[in-house]
Amino acid sequence: MPGTVVDIQDMTVKIKKKTILDNLNLTIEEGSFHGIIGPNGAGKTTLFTTIQGFRPPSYGDVQLLGQNPYPRNIDLLRVIGIQPQRSSFFPKTTLKEHLSVVADILGTSRKRVDHLIDELDLGHAADTKVEQLSGGERQRLAVATAIVHQPKVLFLDEPTAGLDPESRRNLVSLLQGADLDGMTTLYTTHFLDEAEQLCDVVSILDEGKIIVTQSPRRLIAEAALGSTIILPRALHQADILAEHFGTELVRVTRDGVEVRAQDTAKLFVDLDRLNIDTGSAQVRDGRLEDVYLAQTGKDFVA
Numbered sequence: 354m355p356g357t358v359v360d361i362q363d364m365t366v367k368i369k370k371k372t373i374l375d376n377l378n379l380t381i382e383e384g385s386f387h388g389i390i391g392p393n394g395a396g397k398t399t400l401f402t403t404i405q406g407f408r409p410p411s412y413g414d415v416q417l418l419g420q421n422p423y424p425r426n427i428d429l430l431r432v433i434g435i436q437p438q439r440s441s442f443f444p445k446t447t448l449k450e451h452l453s454v455v456a457d458i459l460g461t462s463r464k465r466v467d468h469l470i471d472e473l474d475l476g477h478a479a480d481t482k483v484e485q486l487s488g489g490e491r492q493r494l495a496v497a498t499a500i501v502h503q504p505k506v507l508f509l510d511e512p513t514a515g516l517d518p519e520s521r522r523n524l525v526s527l528l529q530g531a532d533l534d535g536m537t538t539l540y541t542t543h544f545l546d547e548a549e550q551l552c553d554v555v556s557i558l559d560e561g562k563i564i565v566t567q568s569p570r571r572l573i574a575e576a577a578l579g580s581t582i583i584l585p586r587a588l589h590q591a592d593i594l595a596e597h598f599g600t601e602l603v604r605v606t607r608d609g610v611e612v613r614a615q616d617t618a619k620l621f622v623d624l625d626r627l628n629i630d631t632g633s634a635q636v637r638d639g640r641l642e643d644v645y646l647a648q649t650g651k652d653f654v655a
């Protein structure tokens with residue numbers, strides 16, 4: 354049976370008297386890819402920094418690999434990997450020099466550097482200066498830097514933030530295929546489609562509390578969300594749709610009006626009766642985004 358890597362019991366974190374995390378309970382299993390999902394300001398980064406031992410809980414208890422991470426626990430810092438922010442790079446070194454220096458500091462072999470450059474598809478940029486790397490290359494270098502010493506626990510805080518859609522897709526497929534050596538990964542993102550693809554388990558964080566922890570597929574299945582029909586030409590009829598189907602099943606998005614239904618065929622019949630133009634309608638199955646709405650009563654706004 355997998356062990357527990359993170360064990361949080363009744364933990365509250367206050368910053369300047371404001372409660373950021375509110376009586377939180379969470380366990381993270383060894384070897385899992387665990388996503389923390391929540392909107393801007395939900396407290397995801399605060400949760401990470403508390404688990405990493407950079408801030409103490411105000412109340413309650415947090416254990417990382419069976420130890421107390423605060424005050425800074427050097428034994429733990431050696432076995433965790435934190436994706437560095439842009440400012441932590443050596444800008445004038447090449448990508449390979451940068452990774453080699455980090456590997457030397459952490460006592461890891463140069464062979465591991467070559468392996469990671471290959472695995473994260475960075476071979477073409479190995480001799481490029483860090484300051485000249487593209488956004489996608491920098492993010493991949495950040496991941497390589499975090500895992501160079503084969504940590505037991507990896508923290509990825511929005512690894513695809515700021516990337517164009519193609520670079521994002523690339524990094525997600527690299528993370529999916531990456532040999533993370535049985536590491537336990539804690540991950541945050543503003544992209545729920547990405548979380549659905551990558552995570553074994555997600556926790557939804559809302560107003561400082563974790564309201565559910567479960568595998569994305571099971572959450573979607575258990576929520577019995579049915580399908581969503583997207584009606585790009587019905588924006589001017591949103592009120593009629595909301596009145597007929599109920600506001601909880603209808604929402605207006607950039608792409609048109611979305612209506613959720615268990616029985617898609619019947620919904621089309623009802624839409625015809627209401628004279629709604631279904632000509633360019635699209636149908637999609639339930640997604641994590643819909644679970645978020647069902648669980649929190651709010652649209653996911655990153």
Ligand SMILES: Nc1ncnc2c1ncn2[C@@H]1O[C@H](COP(=O)(O)OP(=O)(O)OP(=O)(O)O)[C@@H](O)[C@H]1O
Nearest residue numbers: 368369373391392393394395396397398399400543
């Ligand atoms: N040092 C600080 N001083 C004051 N308030 C803070 C501090 N650090 C965090 N906060 C507040 O705590 C709340 C949670 O912030 P946090 O960065 O953990 O959220 P987040 O979910 O990671 O957000 P984002 O998705 O925008 O990165 C926010 O309201 C933020 O303003």
